[in-house]
Amino acid sequence: MCAVAVSIGVGAWVNKYLMIIPVFSDDARLSDSLGQLGLSIVLALAFVSVLYALTKRYSTYSNWEMSLSPNPDR
Numbered sequence: 001m002c003a004v005a006v007s008i009g010v011g012a013w014v015n016k017y018l019m020i021i022p023v024f025s026d027d028a029r030l031s032d033s034l035g036q037l038g039l040s041i042v043l044a045l046a047f048v049s050v051l052y053a054l055t056k057r058y059s060t061y062s063n064w065e066m067s068l069s070p071n072p073d074r
Contacts, residue, residue, distance in 0.1 A: 013047065 017043075
């Protein structure tokens with residue numbers, strides 16, 4: 001289920017990204033110059049970094065639950 005949610009989120013982001021980038025490009029090609037390619041890579045890395053930071057901050061399971069060890073006495 002998480003993979004479906006991530007793929008939907010990535011698809012929505014790529015869709016919006018591909019609608020915005022041609023506006024700033026002279027002839028609507030992403031790889032015309034090194035600057036545009038660098039900007040695309042930086043924006044993608046920034047997106048992944050923010051996504052990683054948010055998943056670390058708001059994890060599905062709390063950290064103390066993940067650090068619990070099974071109790072074999074019970």
